[in-house]
Structure formats: structure tokens, C-alpha cells
Amino acid sequence: xxxxxxxxxxxxxxxxxxxxxxxxxxxxxxxxxxxxxxxxxxxxxxxxxxxxxxxxxxxxxxxxxxxxxxxxxxxxxxxxxxxxxxxxxxxxxxxxxxxxxxxxxxxxxxxxxxxxxxxxxxxxxxxxxxxxxxxxxxxxxxxxxxxxxxxxxxxxxxxxxxxxxxxxxxxx
Numbered sequence: 001x002x003x004x005x006x007x008x009x010x011x012x013x014x015x016x017x018x019x020x021x022x023x024x025x026x027x028x029x030x031x032x033x034x035x036x037x038x039x040x041x042x043x044x045x046x047x048x049x050x051x052x053x054x055x056x057x058x059x060x061x062x063x064x065x066x067x068x069x070x071x072x073x074x075x076x077x078x079x080x081x082x083x084x085x086x087x088x089x090x091x092x093x094x095x096x097x098x099x100x101x102x103x104x105x106x107x108x109x110x111x112x113x114x115x116x117x118x119x120x121x122x123x124x125x126x127x128x129x130x131x132x133x134x135x136x137x138x139x140x141x142x143x144x145x146x147x148x149x150x151x152x153x154x155x156x157x158x159x160x161x162x163x164x165x166x167x168x169x170x171x172x
Contacts, residue, residue, distance in 0.1 A: 014069060015047075015070070016045045016046060016047040016052075016066070016069055016070040016071065017038075017044040017045045017046065017070070017071050017072060017152060018044060018045075018046050018071070018072045018073070018074050018106070019046070019047040019066045019067060019069075019070035019073055020034060020046060020047075020075070021073070021076065021087055021091060022075075022078075022087070023080035023081045023083075023084045024049075025080045026076055026078055026080065026081070027050070029110060030076070034046070037145050038152065042145075042152075044149075044152055044153075047069065047070050049062075052066065059086070060089075063089070063090060063093065067093060067097050072103070072106060072151075072152055073094040073097060073098060073105055073106065074105070074106035074107075074152075075087075075090070075105065075106070075107055075125065076110055077107065077108065077109045077110065077113060077122055077126070078110045078111055078113070079111065079113055079117050081122075082113065082117055082118055082119050082122060088121060091125065092121060095121070095124070095125060098129075103155070104154075105129040106129070106130075106132070106148070106151050106152065107125055107126055107129050107130065107131045107132065108131070108132045108133075108134065108148070109126075109133045110134045111134070130151065132144060132148055132151070
């Protein structure tokens with residue numbers, strides 16, 4: 001006997017909404033801004049290396065498990081990201097995974113990065129996928145978080161419930 005699951009039921013198998021890849025030197029930004037906004041305010045579940053990786057498990061196995069258990073994949077580009085072999089490994093893995101899933105990678109630039117400080121993988125990702133730039137100023141940051149949240153929920157039950165509300169208003 002075969003069981004067919006709706007998309008919403010399949011989504012419930014994901015432990016995390018987003019797995020962000022970032023250099024450890026950017027942990028303060030992740031804690032102060034990303035976790036505060038997306039976890040605390042928007043109630044999304046993030047897979048964060050120091051908190052959620054299983055101690056004693058090989059790093060590569062932790063990364064692969066996190067990718068498989070996360071609905072969306074995000075990269076936080078900085079100069080330090082470009083210099084990190086682990087970040088480059090995650091970026092390559094993320095690109096392959098989103099291509100296989102038919103989804104988009106969420107690309108965030110936390111700073112301006114001169115072309116000579118980027119990698120070919122970073123250039124390819126920023127050319128193919130939508131990019132979000134961390135802005136200065138409260139008003140711009142509000143728009144940034146709104147856009148990032150929309151990217152995070154795109155194609156999920158939350159996204160569909162927003163669409164349903166819009167459609168109900170249109171066809172009253």
C-alpha cells in the first residue's frame with residue numbers, strides 16, 4: 001500500500017525552518033539579529049551550529065543532517081565567510097541541495113565585499129539567487145526583515161495561509 005502525503009504534511013517532517021551558514025566570527029550578528037528576529041519575533045526555527053550540532057558527531061555529518069532537517073538554506077556572506085573552508089563546503093552543498101529540491105538559496109550580504117575577496121561559488125550564488133543586503137537604519141531594517149521572512153516562508157503552509165487571506169479578501 002502506498003501513502004501519498006500533501007505538501008503540508010511533508011513539511012512537518014522538517015525540524016528546522018532555516019539552516020544558516022556563516023563564519024564563526026559572525027556569531028554575534030547571528031545571535032543579536034538573526035535569532036532575535038527570526039526565532040524570537042517570527043517564531044521560525046533555526047539550526048545554529050553551536051547550539052544544534054550533535055557533540056561527538058563529525059562536522060561533515062552534522063552539516064549533512066542539518067541540511068536534511070531544514071526546510072530552507074541560507075548563507076550569510078562576509079569577507080570571513082569567503083576565507084572559511086567550512087563555509088565554502090556548506091555553500092557548495094547548499095547549492096547542490098537547493099537545485100535538487102527546486103528551491104532558492106537565501107543569500108544575505110552582511111557587508112560589502114570587494115570582488116577580489118569573493119569566491120567563484122559566492123559570485124555564482126549571488127548571480128542566480130535573490131540577495132538581501134543588511135542595511136543601515138531602522139526603517140530599512142524593517143523592510144529587510146520583512147523580505148527575509150517572505151523568502152523563509154515561501155512555499156510553506158505559512159505562505160499559503162497568507163495567500164489564502166489575500167484571495168479571500170479579493171473574492172468576497
